[in-house]
Amino acid sequence: xxxxxxxxxxxxxxxxxxxxxxxxxxxxxxxxxxxxxxxxxxxxxxxxxxxxxxxxxxxxxxxxxxxxxxxxxxxxxxxxxxxxxxxxxxxxxxxxxxxxxxxxxxxxxxxxxxxxxxxxxxxxxxxxxxxxxxxxxxxxxxxxxxxxxxxxxxxxxxxxxxxxxxxxxxxxxxxxxxxxxxxxxxxxxxxxxxxxxxxxxxxxxxxxxxxxxxxxxxxxxxxxx
Amino acid sequence: xxxxxxxxxxxxxxxxxxxxxxxxxxxxxxxxxxxxxxxxxxxxxxxxxxxxxxxxxxxxxxxxxxxxxxxxxxxxxxxxxxxxxxxxxxxxxxxxxxxxxxxxxxxxxxxxxxxxxxxxxxxxxxxxxxxxxxxxxxxxxxxxxxxxxxxxxxxxxxxxxxxxxxxxxxxxxxxxxxxxxxxxxxxxxxxxxxxxxxxxxxxxxxxxxxxxxxxxxxxxxxxxxxxxxxxxxxxxx
Numbered sequence: 001x002x003x004x005x006x007x008x009x010x011x012x013x014x015x016x017x018x019x020x021x022x023x024x025x026x027x028x029x030x031x032x033x034x035x036x037x038x039x040x041x042x043x044x045x046x047x048x049x050x051x052x053x054x055x056x057x058x059x060x061x062x063x064x065x066x067x068x069x070x071x072x073x074x075x076x077x078x079x080x081x082x083x084x085x086x087x088x089x090x091x092x093x094x095x096x097x098x099x100x101x102x103x104x105x106x107x108x109x110x111x112x113x114x115x116x117x118x119x120x121x122x123x124x125x126x127x128x129x130x131x132x133x134x135x136x137x138x139x140x141x142x143x144x145x146x147x148x149x150x151x152x153x154x155x156x157x158x159x160x161x162x163x164x165x166x167x168x169x170x171x172x173x174x175x176x177x178x179x180x181x182x183x184x185x186x187x188x189x190x191x192x193x194x195x196x197x198x199x200x201x202x203x204x205x206x207x208x209x210x211x212x213x214x215x216x217x218x219x220x221x222x223x224x225x
Numbered sequence: 226x227x228x229x230x231x232x233x234x235x236x237x238x239x240x241x242x243x244x245x246x247x248x249x250x251x252x253x254x255x256x257x258x259x260x261x262x263x264x265x266x267x268x269x270x271x272x273x274x275x276x277x278x279x280x281x282x283x284x285x286x287x288x289x290x291x292x293x294x295x296x297x298x299x300x301x302x303x304x305x306x307x308x309x310x311x312x313x314x315x316x317x318x319x320x321x322x323x324x325x326x327x328x329x330x331x332x333x334x335x336x337x338x339x340x341x342x343x344x345x346x347x348x349x350x351x352x353x354x355x356x357x358x359x360x361x362x363x364x365x366x367x368x369x370x371x372x373x374x375x376x377x378x379x380x381x382x383x384x385x386x387x388x389x390x391x392x393x394x395x396x397x398x399x400x401x402x403x404x405x406x407x408x409x410x411x412x413x414x415x416x417x418x419x420x421x422x423x424x425x426x427x428x429x430x431x432x433x434x435x436x437x438x439x440x441x442x443x444x445x446x447x448x449x450x451x452x453x454x455x456x457x458x459x460x461x462x
Contacts, residue, residue: 148382151378151382155362155375156362158371159362159365159366160365161365165358165361165362165365168354168357168358168361169358169362169379172351172354172355172358173351173355173382173383173386175347175351175390175393175394176389176392176393179393179394179396179397180393183397199396200396203389203392203393203396206389207389210385210389211382211385211386214381214382214385215382218378218381218382221299221374221377221378222374222375222378224374
């Protein structure tokens with residue numbers, strides 16, 4: 001039971017400190033708005049093109065947001081000398097990973113949920129009736145992204161050139177997430193039947209399960225140092 | 226520790242691997258470029274296969290070596306295994322680059338394009354980026370044990386990711402356009418199979434030779450660094 005309470009308290013601590021200073025979420029949010037703005041200048045905005053490029057724009061914006069938000073995830077622990085306390089906790093270290101992962105996942109998802117209405121607003125999309133399906137895709141894709149992001153954040157937090165290394169490690173390995181999320185979103189936006197893009201969601205779920213489990217197991221070795 | 230016994234073994238036997246690799250590759254190149262017949266569809270162009278396929282196979286083999294060394298390191302914490310992993314990563318990068326380059330040259334006359342988002346090409350490009358990330362991560366870490374551990378973690382995650390990348394790209398492309406090339410069900414003529422297998426074995430031996438030499442070098446560097454550290458701490462005393 002201690003195991004679960006550690007997960008809960010670490011996630012709770014992250015959410016609480018985020019609620020009090022709002023640094024992470026606001027920087028992620030405004031960064032994403034900037035990305036959307038730049039994209040709207042970069043492409044012609046007639047309705048046919050929009051439908052074609054929109055899934056890409058959405059997921060590039062979310063991916064960049066993840067780089068901004070997740071990369072700093074463990075920085076606050078290092079700055080406050082919390083890593084030593086984590087090492088001393090008498091429980092499987094994976095619990096710490098799961099706690100951080102849960103917090104990051106909730107940050108990312110809340111930013112994404114706030115951003116969807118802005119996509120509707122800026123690009124005249126007609127997706128409100130599909131919102132639940134979009135939420136499902138966002139959830140499974142964000143789980144995978146946060147699972148890898150949290151692990152790589154712990155891996156890169158103590159090195160020089162942290163800001164460069166984090167995306168260099170994260171982006172190539174999260175290719176399946178982007179492919180799956182973009183294709184599933186395209187399916188929704190073009191109004192396909194669910195069965196036509198269900199396999200992408202299954203792919204994302206498989207990815208999530210594998211990387212949450214592997215990261216949970218391997219996190220023990222990161223905290224050893 | 227495995228290290229001291231192992232390093233002597235490497236030094237004693239490395240040259241045989243090198244010699245065998247050169248012999249096999251010379252025979253393989255001769256039979257491949259001269260005596261084997263040209264392909265019915267592709268003509269003489271097909272001969273790049275005798276370099277390209279071994280490059281790609283050896284890159285996969287090198288990355289598997291990196292993966293197993295990484296698991297072994299996390300398990301036993303033996304520094305020479307980390308040196309072997311580091312060596313394997315550098316060599317894997319070389320063979321991956323060779324595979325991409327020769328594939329690109331082969332792609333131009335056969336598919337009429339230097340690059341296509343074929344599942345195999347794409348997963349090799351991602352393998353290349355992962356290896357670059359691995360080597361960069363190592364250069365940014367100063368502490369020896371941390372470098373080894375974090376590198377091993379990244380190598381394991383990347384190895385698990387690779388098949389998923391491959392399948393996702395395969396699905397992605399198959400929805401848009403048929404695969405550019407598929408070797409499934411294509412049988413290969415006997416006079417082509419001989420040079421190809423000679424080259425494959427030759428490349429594998431070449432990789433083994435490079436791995437043995439490079440591991441020794443990295444291990445000596447490791448010993449030197451440790452010795453320097455000891456001398457410096459004695460000076461301070």
